Amino acid sequence: MKGEVRVVTSNEHKFAELKDLSGHKVRLVRIDSPKLEIQADSLEEIVRYSAVTFFSLFRFPLIVEDSGLFIEALNGFPGPYTNYVKRTLDNEGILKLMNGIENRRAIFRSVIGYIDVERLELFKGEINGHIGDKAEGDKGFGFDPIFIPNGYNISFAQMDLKEKNLISHRSQAFREFLRFYEKI
Amino acid sequence: MKGEVRVVTSNEHKFAELKDLSGHKVRLVRIDSPKLEIQADSLEEIVRYSAVTFFSLFRFPLIVEDSGLFIEALNGFPGPYTNYVKRTLDNEGILKLMNGIENRRAIFRSVIGYIDVERLELFKGEINGHIGDKAEGDKGFGFDPIFIPNGYNISFAQMDLKEKNLISHRSQAFREFLRFYEKI
Numbered sequence: 001m002k003g004e005v006r007v008v009t010s011n012e013h014k015f016a017e018l019k020d021l022s023g024h025k026v027r028l029v030r031i032d033s034p035k036l037e038i039q040a041d042s043l044e045e046i047v048r049y050s051a052v053t054f055f056s057l058f059r060f061p062l063i064v065e066d067s068g069l070f071i072e073a074l075n076g077f078p079g080p081y082t083n084y085v086k087r088t089l090d091n092e093g094i095l096k097l098m099n100g101i102e103n104r105r106a107i108f109r110s111v112i113g114y115i116d117v118e119r120l121e122l123f124k125g126e127i128n129g130h131i132g133d134k135a136e137g138d139k140g141f142g143f144d145p146i147f148i149p150n151g152y153n154i155s156f157a158q159m160d161l162k163e164k165n166l167i168s169h170r171s172q173a174f175r176e177f178l179r180f181y182e183k184i
Numbered sequence: 185m186k187g188e189v190r191v192v193t194s195n196e197h198k199f200a201e202l203k204d205l206s207g208h209k210v211r212l213v214r215i216d217s218p219k220l221e222i223q224a225d226s227l228e229e230i231v232r233y234s235a236v237t238f239f240s241l242f243r244f245p246l247i248v249e250d251s252g253l254f255i256e257a258l259n260g261f262p263g264p265y266t267n268y269v270k271r272t273l274d275n276e277g278i279l280k281l282m283n284g285i286e287n288r289r290a291i292f293r294s295v296i297g298y299i300d301v302e303r304l305e306l307f308k309g310e311i312n313g314h315i316g317d318k319a320e321g322d323k324g325f326g327f328d329p330i331f332i333p334n335g336y337n338i339s340f341a342q343m344d345l346k347e348k349n350l351i352s353h354r355s356q357a358f359r360e361f362l363r364f365y366e367k368i
Contacts, residue, residue, distance in 0.1 A: 038219070039223050088263070089259075
């Protein structure tokens with residue numbers, strides 16, 4: 001096992017979450033991400049493409065992560081376009097779309113891609129929950145204020161980073177990655 | 185001026201509109217598009233990237249087109265993600281988001297990119313209008329049923345292809361391209 005993994009991302013919140021999880025097992029280094037995500041409906045496709053593109057650019061082992069909120073009643077919207085939809089419609093837009101809809105089930109999905117000269121491996125995590133009636137909490141980022149994980153009555157944005165990291169989609173994917181990385 | 189231009193697109197409706205406009209001036213040939221659009225907030229960026237990518241793949245002169253519906257009150261949503269939003273939220277989702285909003289102004293924008301071994305040129309067209317109260321008409325494609333161009337009281341989807349092509353964003357961009365193409 002090597003001692004350092006570079007994370008290509010422009011999202012400081014994501015990096016902070018991964019950093020918290022990496023503990024002494026691995027040292028994470030953030031590399032600012034060039035804007036190069038493809039438009040695709042699956043996180044896997046996006047992550048695979050980003051990993052290969054960044055690897056051909058940087059030439060060192062790296063991980064990329066992409067995640068999205070998939071709302072069942074909205075046919076998976078906003079899905080892989082979570083970032084753009086957050087910036088335009090924001091939490092209020094999603095709540096308006098969900099107005100009067102009984103099925104509020106939603107899934108937060110995360111895919112982490114690790115690439116080095118010998119391999120490209122994907123690791124996945126997901127957490128089931130529902131869309132709350134209003135935005136609550138100011139921690140986290142993205143759509144955290146409207147996502148309430150199953151078994152909880154508070155949103156992701158009402159949880160400390162440590163608490164969110166116990167259950168989140170991203171932490172699950174990252175732990176999968178760590179298990180793999182310890183062996184190579 | 186050469187006699188043939190290849191259009192890289194997987195959208196048959198777009199191709200039909202361009203074909204109708206090309207007349208005897210230029211023969212258009214459709215090349216099915218690999219899925220390779222980047223996620224970016226500007227059509228220009230997407231078109232530039234697609235054009236360069238496809239040119240390095242196909243090695244012949246080609247055009248690509250990207251377009252989007254930008255709704256002022258929704259901070260430009262759905263913008264470059266029009267295709268995905270159509271498939272998930274559809275017209276009804278946009279109408280729900282616009283519920284109770286007085287400012288219904290919207291712009292349809294189109295960017296066409298032409299690339300050959302010597303140049304990459306972008307051509308733009310746009311048309312102002314507003315979001316109707318309901319979806320009307322079954323012609324056209326995408327969000328045509330909810331877009332009413334300024335000076336009209338029918339939607340794009342209630343117009344024949346010829347009528348839409350007189351005023352549409354895409355036809356404006358394509359006519360710009362034709363003027364340029366006749367000279368090279």
